[in-house]
Amino acid sequence: QKEVEQDPGPLSVPEGAIVSLNCTYSNSAFQYFMWYRQYSRKGPELLMYTYSSGNKEDGRFTAQVDKSSKYISLFIRDSQPSDSATYLCAMSSNLNTGNQFYFGTGTSLTVIP
């Protein structure tokens, strides 16, 4: 079983829709949760960071962590064509240890104008 599972999609939505992206994980020691956005032919860049359980909001983006269910989500409100990208979840139990970041495979999102 992989440490982190993510539905690869692809996901296609009309402009203005609410998008829900999800990851599940198996390691209960994970306490740092991140979402990266990767545009085509580019490197991933950090979008959201959450420590432990709860919600975090940043503009149109909301990250949720449910540690009891080992489930994290990223919600995008009022989606825009510029949100079209691949979204990768990532998680870690220890930020000090370089090999302890685990990435999902990514979900490809297309927002249609």
Next chain:
Amino acid sequence: NAGVTQTPKFQVLKTGQSMTLQCAQDMNHNSMYWYRQDPGMGLRLIYYSASEGTTDKGEVPNGYNVSRLNKREFSLRLESAAPSQTSVYFCASKQTSGNTIYFGEGSWLTVV
């Protein structure tokens, strides 16, 4: 801000050839990484360096070697390229206790 810079961007190799991917960061980060990204497999760690002078194997180190030349630079070498090493390679860096990994733009490598 340059961030993480990696070269070359694109490369085609023949099986058995060798090459080195170069990476440099200007953010004074201690930790540096090399990942490969393949369809359906996500990002997989090849090697990492927690600080200047140290390197450690990641999830998929076979067929690769690395050198942490100084705090800024971390190179990845393929000694005898194989078609299975066709991939997109990302160099990245991070502050030791930071939560953000900063990635380069990627290097597209094809081995024929």
